Amino acid sequence: MILAATTNESLARMSDLLIYSSMAVYTLAFFAHIAEWVFGSRSKVGRTAAALTQQAAGAAAPAVTVQVTKAGGTAVLDKPQVVTRSAAGTRDVPDGPGAAGGTVKGDLYGRIAVSLTVLAFLVEASGVVARALSVQRAPWGNMYEFSTTFSTVAVGAYLGFLLAKKNVRWMGLPLVTTVLLDLGMATTWLKTPSDQLVPALDSYWLWIHVSTAIFCGAVFYIGAVGTLLYLFRDSYENKLATGGNPGAFARSVMERLPSAASLDKFSYRVNAAVFPLWTFTIIAGAIWAGDAWGRYWGWDAKEVWSFITWVGYAAYLHARATAGWKGRKAAYIALIAFACFLFNYYGVNIFVSSKHSYAGV
């Protein structure tokens, strides 16, 4: 029985050690990413402006050629080449080459950064697992545990995207930076020694509800980073399109990011994919509340902010289907929705008294 278990001190100490070690490795990854950006800046990338001027000059749609290659006479056919084209009304701008800027040295540092991130992720994940073993329960009983799991999942999701060969390496630096902030906060202000749960948290719904909540938060976070960069990149492209002349630093950074359209699509996909899971999280929470408190919905502060977050993301999805709200406005809504998620996570736990506030700060 979970409750009879005694806290295993040495495992707990090992977990702490692993978390601190992961922070050290993340710091190395952070510097490697900085090096990637610094060396990448030596490259000359000005493709956005070129693409925009080409469009303004009325260049024709990409020419279509029939591409059939025959290999060694035995008529092995390649796929016919598919030409893609953005919908009318969107800018056709190529994606930037990434932080490394296509330079060999930058790319080397980038690869080092990713390898270090993988290592840090493994160390951090073991730290979370050790914590779970030390308390013999799900490691989500207080904010320290939420925070460490949260950043582990966010990095895991990012590495998952990399593994799936998605173009996300541009996210490396912002992600590693914020993961360090998150862990720094967790190990200083939110640190709670490992221990067991109060009876109200001792339920299998904890596994279901809290794990999905953390997962949703971590992936929404990745979406939010994409959205934020989209806004910057979109301003940059707008400036170029209207003949503006961005500063050298902005140019160097922005040119290496994916195009605004790609960033927007990326964050939409991420947010849209998580939204049903977030819906499920709230419903699972309601079922749990029904068992634990005798009502499945009682407008408790935590419930209210989950609901606000949910409506916020629903508004975002709607905005993307509403004329006049696509693009930047929808992006602002997505950021507001994520801010609501964050407030629910930190704000409600710390400032608002709620039935959920036993999640020890």
Place this chain on the structure above:
Amino acid sequence: MSKTDTTETERTGDEAAGAQLSTAPQEETALGGPTLGVVGWVRWFWRQLTSMRVALILLFMLSLGAVPGSLVPQTSADELKVAAFKAAHPTLTPLYEKLQFFDVYSSVWFSAIYILLFVSLIGCIVPRTWQFVGQLRSRPPGAPRRLTRLPAYTTWRTEAEPEQVREAALAVLKERRFRAHTAGDAVAAEKGYLREAGNLAFHVALIVMLVAFAWGQLFKSEGGKLIVEGDGFSNTLTQYDDFKSGSQFGTDELQPFSFTLNSFNGTYEKGGPQRGTPRTFEADVTYSEGGADKKAVIRVNEPLKVGDSKVYLIAHGYAPVVTVKDGRGKTVFHGAVPMLPIDNNITSTGAIKVMDGYRDKNGKKEQLGFTALFVPTFAGAGSGTMFSQFPALDFPVMALTGYHGDLRVNSGLPQNVYQLNTTKMKQFKIDKGTGVAQRMLPGETMTLPDGAGSITFEKEIKEWASFQISQQPGNGLALAGAIAAIAGLTGSLFIQRRRIWVRAVRGADGVTVVEMAGLGRSESAKLPEELGDLAVALTAQAPPTAVPEPADEPAEDPAPSGEADK
């Protein structure tokens, strides 16, 4: 930035091909009011209300409106907190009361927002459903003239006859469960109708959930009952300490059952930094629905379910047993007195009230009252604190202060069982302790001065548990709605609705030109991939011929319109 070279006709061609790929309402571009009198205005208003833009604004207002309820205490959640807030903010209170900030979620304005939203939702779903049914019964629209303009495009030349290619394309597409038909020189196909179905199901499910919620509110009942170990409860209105019900609830709908609390067991963390944190709470009960007695354990996350009703364990505390004797040695009170915990270590306060039967040493009828402070684990004499050090019964101590006089229980005002109204009472002077209160260990007796009698703190200390008994219909419906909502949403967000066209015409040089293009509701990386796969499948029956000289084929217009339009 739209393409400057897109001519008007081409754009309309694209739009026709993409039309009805979703059932989203058309945006009203002109916001000016109508000129058609009342009916016109009503229609205009209705169209506004059911537009996406207004739905979006209402969603915004709904989330904004929910905020104050999380920051201001709510009557429905905690009346005591509301009272404390009102006392602390005398200037804000009247304003908040006017704005219904203490009852946000049942306020007029919050209800107005969500009712408007749901009216908008219904006004949106009904026409969308008809439109969708219409789309299901009609065929995918024919190919636009210029397939090169679509988001994904491919082309090749083949020796196969155009009719042959079209037939093959039809077969390939149908095999992949596209709805396909041949229209003129091209095959038109569409797939992913489940997206729209899922979206409609999701929105309908939201309405189902709202109805279930409202139903539950109207017919629910909820009451609290504090029970000391050994005592019982039967589910009738008079037995409740407090009781709330929805406006449509009839008291005869209370589920007939009864239960007895055999024992309550709490265990607490013994050491470490979280010493004292509760680990288990268990209430052992025997219950009966009219038939045989059954045993059950109620825990915090595990209510007892009896028919439609659920019995939840809400709180617990201690109920020391005391015996009060009057001046002549006659027992006038004997029983367990529940004490109200005031901190996490269950330092508790309470009142012992002896209402009748007591006579003082002169035989005069009087009432007795004691205020009690009970700690399950005493810090030790001289520690300077009377607060409990641990929640379990390790070193129980009770401090009592006695009063005699009139308890004022019949003054007409409701009385708090944990507090004594001492306005009409006189305090006993006590020789031990502080002179006012006396600290007692279990088994000890305090003698009241002037032969006024005695009070004994018995060795046996009982625990009490309080329960909430709720009955709420509509939960099953709400759950069904929730599951349907998630399923619909998943379909709506993960399924891509897309159209594919395959055109095969004989080129100027007599060789067949195959063109394939795809269009999705939203741009998706999957669409070009799928188009590529389909093209590969089709090349099996329409093998490509050699690449012609570039001069033979103008890249911009591979299908000369003269032939395409025939």
